[in-house]
Amino acid sequence: MSRIFAIAWKDLRSTMRNVPALAMMLAAPLALSALLGFAFGGGGNFSISATKVAVADLDAPVFTSSSGVASSSAGQTVVGILKSPQLKDILQVSEKPIAAARRSVDGGKAAAAVIIPADFSSVIFSTSSTTPRTAIELYENPTQGIGGSITESIVDQALLELNGARAAAQAAAAVATANGRSHDQAVQKAIKTFVGQGGSSGVAVVQRPPQLGGKKSKDVGITGLVLAGMMVFFMFFGASNVARTILTEERNGTLPRLFTTPTPRRVILGGKFASTYLTVLAQAVIIVVAGRLFFAIDWGALDVVALLILAAAAVASSLGLLVISIVRTPAQAGAIGAGVYLVLGLLGGSFTGTAQSGTTYATVERLTPNGWLLVGWDRALRGGGAADIVWPVLIPLVFAVVFFALAVFRFRRRFA
Numbered sequence: 001m002s003r004i005f006a007i008a009w010k011d012l013r014s015t016m017r018n019v020p021a022l023a024m025m026l027a028a029p030l031a032l033s034a035l036l037g038f039a040f041g042g043g044g045n046f047s048i049s050a051t052k053v054a055v056a057d058l059d060a061p062v063f064t065s066s067s068g069v070a071s072s073s074a075g076q077t078v079v080g081i082l083k084s085p086q087l088k089d090i091l092q093v094s095e096k097p098i099a100a101a102r103r104s105v106d107g108g109k110a111a112a113a114v115i116i117p118a119d120f121s122s123v124i125f126s127t128s129s130t131t132p133r134t135a136i137e138l139y140e141n142p143t144q145g146i147g148g149s150i151t152e153s154i155v156d157q158a159l160l161e162l163n164g165a166r167a168a169a170q171a172a173a174a175v176a177t178a179n180g181r182s183h184d185q186a187v188q189k190a191i192k193t194f195v196g197q198g199g200s201s202g203v204a205v206v207q208r209p210p211q212l213g214g215k216k217s218k219d220v221g222i223t224g225l226v227l228a229g230m231m232v233f234f235m236f237f238g239a240s241n242v243a244r245t246i247l248t249e250e251r252n253g254t255l256p257r258l259f260t261t262p263t264p265r266r267v268i269l270g271g272k273f274a275s276t277y278l279t280v281l282a283q284a285v286i287i288v289v290a291g292r293l294f295f296a297i298d299w300g301a302l303d304v305v306a307l308l309i310l311a312a313a314a315v316a317s318s319l320g321l322l323v324i325s326i327v328r329t330p331a332q333a334g335a336i337g338a339g340v341y342l343v344l345g346l347l348g349g350s351f352t353g354t355a356q357s358g359t360t361y362a363t364v365e366r367l368t369p370n371g372w373l374l375v376g377w378d379r380a381l382r383g384g385g386a387a388d389i390v391w392p393v394l395i396p397l398v399f400a401v402v403f404f405a406l407a408v409f410r411f412r413r414r415f416a
Helices: 004-018 018-039 074-083 098-106 120-124 145-178 183-196 222-243 245-252 253-259 266-296 302-326 329-349 357-364 369-381 388-412
Strands: 053-055 071-072 092-095 112-116 139-140
Touching: 018 222, 018 266, 053 074, 053 098, 053 145, 053 266, 074 092, 074 112, 074 120, 074 145, 092 145, 098 112, 098 139, 112 145, 139 145, 145 222, 222 266, 222 302, 222 329, 222 369, 245 253, 245 266, 245 302, 253 266, 266 302, 266 388, 302 329, 302 369, 302 388, 329 357, 329 369, 357 369, 369 388
Parallel strands: 053 092, 053 112
Antiparallel strands: 112 139
């Protein structure tokens, strides 16, 4: 055991004197994460500002109270939906005359203008089966496509509710007519009741799935997710830089001479693995601490973070040794290793965090060790416990054992 640590300590000192390697291992992931995090929200949660919408309601109410005051308008129902508290973080609505609403869009002060026609209520509340169609105009600024799409989606949903209310009212009218109430009275009462309730029957609710560890899930900042991916990705390069000392010593002739000593080869390879493992372990710890200090990232429970770091270091170290066991020169190690790590980074989601682009991509991510590690980091960042990262830790460790076994096999044949 002392020989293993002696070999590891020699390689560690050599790595600490390699400034370019240290910059690649530590500065690069922090810099990239900071740039990507700030680009997508300054290190907080990914979000977009509320879309500014101008509303011009030209609609004329059709229902009046006994005092003659207008009491119902389908147009005001749409405006109420757009201004609802549930949408305040998405839409910033202001009511304006039609000309002012259009000017707001033309001048870039609003992403879209919602123009409700004068005949909107008369069409919606009409009792005739041959009622002419009406349309809400969406006047958009073409340079703010996302805001216009959001507004259109919400208005479409409001119209869907109103159209559904009208269809339901028509059906209710047939029943009411048979009970002695006039058709017109039945339709108007049914629609007025439905619209007055906001277009919802109240029987359907949104249910959130159980959270990790039975706790409320935390909001996860984009910088944390990106830094986790960058950390794992650059741990591969860090391990490769340390393991490359095998090639250097082989070229200088010191490694073959070392193999002629009484020191068993497994001890020599164990020392190389230990130096690689300790280096990337220190690299991960420094990045995690820096992420906490510089970006205020709450990585999660200490035991969860420790398990993920240990597993990531094992994968990176064993993969680095496997790549070095295949190549013959440092140039080959740089080219082939970079290709292998880049492919794993792309397939495993190191550059996209845990954002899923579809079920196929999610499946591909699970075929890589770094993909599983990022699943674990995502759960840790969201407040998960050790029980939530069992598979994201065990499966990468299986990869590490396989990589290390293949590396030992290759080295035995190479230096037989």
